[in-house]
Amino acid sequence: MIYDDEMETLPREALEALQLKRLQHTVERVYNLVPFYKRKFDEAGVKPDDVKTLDDLKRLPFTTKQDLRDNYPFGMFTLPLEQVVRVHASSGTTGKPTVVGYSKRDIEVWSDLMARSLSAAGVSKGDIIQNAYGYGLFTGGLGAHYGGERLGATVIPISGGNTKRQIMIMKDFGSTVLTATPSYTLYLAETLKEMGISRDEIKLRVGILGAEPWSEEMRNTIEEKLGIDAIDIYGLSEIMGPGVAVECAEAKHGLHVWEDAFIPEIIDPETGEVLPDGEEGELVITTILKEAIPLIRYRTRDITRIIKEPCKCGRTHRRIERIKGRTDDMLIIRGVNIFPSQIESLLMETEGVEPHYQLIVDRIDNLDTLEVKVEVSEEIFSDEIKHLQKLKERIEKDIKDLYGITVKVTLVEPKSLQRFEGKAKRVIDKRKI
């Protein structure tokens, strides 16, 4: 169902006129308020005044995750902290997270866009939303929460984990909507079965799933097992959080990007060249409605394409194809972003292991798993199993504490892992998505 009839079906011409106006305003602000952008624009030889049409966007410089990290924590903000009502953060390669801020109006806009997204997915006032996204610095939990409330639905802020309790509540409260990662949803489905709870005992109808890449095959499995509509939602904290784009229940093909707030582009990740609609490349997003931390041409590193054909649902906002993967080696394990280099730096600091490791990602029983194989060093090798066991457990605990993911550490013999002459390929992803 369309939540904001006027905006969601705005004719392209009017939508693009609105985009241009908002883009010009955003460019003006960042140029004058963020030293980083002033420098970048000057280097590229462009002034805010040069943005006369939407096509001029491609003349503007990109923003990368590294730029956010370089300006850690608040260097990219355009507002003083007194006007920032909330911050979120996501993990980064160096251990420093990338930080984003929200003004009061940003939260309003986010709530609206998320309400729009939920509505597009088939949720309405009267629904009971079981929000199993994690609450915290991660944007998933609070993003879905505010959107659900804005829509007028009943939100259960249960957060992730504690599966048996999730199911008890799902059954007793009569949850009709689940917001969670796809892999956790599948796990829930299986636990339901294990507990001997039949489909008739729960009222679940829709799942709005995201925060990790997933496939059409996985959608089919989830829909079959739970008897629900599984809807793909996209977002990233740098841009806002969940609700940047969403599938509509009508078509269930491609995710509508809310173009009154974001301008999507697809570029060739190697050359930076803008690609025509329909061609696959890296998704780049410019925020045109954000106050606290507007970003110009942010490189998401997500691979997709723009679907230019109009959607049968009547929304005029263009769609992007389901995210195919990442341009770099970032791993998403149960919705948590992790870079091999993060594991690497941790291992480097651990006495007794060699700097040779391998990461094996798999999906076992529908949950992402990460195995860290690391070579044991001569120095630490002791004749007693318990010392080695302790070393293994310590690494597992450190990774859990720092990055919040559970991994299995396997100690292997020195020189048993593959060595590389050029670029190392340390990750083996066995997930079939």
Next chain:
Amino acid sequence: MKRIRQISVFVENRPGRLLEVVELLGKHNINIKALSLADSSDFGIVRLVVKGTDEAIKILKDNGFTTAETHIIACMIDDKPGALANVLNILAGNQINIEYMYGFTSPIEGKAVMVFKFSETQKAEKILEENGIQMLSQEEIREI
């Protein structure tokens, strides 16, 4: 102090890995006097007492194995029922904790040789000595 040298080798739990260790030593004519295999879910430790400890360590290292050397105690006991129990009884009575133990491969007529790793080696040695348990030196190991 009569302590003997033991080589520990780190091995992953996969088929044929122990064989590689044993074959390697065999190829270099190193006789294994005692061997035990301790394992966890992912890896194991092969413990060896050999004739030619230094040479064995070098060969293993040259072939990419991670090794450690530990000093352990070898006790010679009668090869008859209750003999081991007698030794263990003495140790238990004196609050000596055994980390691990295993037996020698080559028999001496009427005798058995057991090797022990204690958490408190010195204390254990003293008590074994006081109780007249025969301990073997590295040289004596060579002979058997």
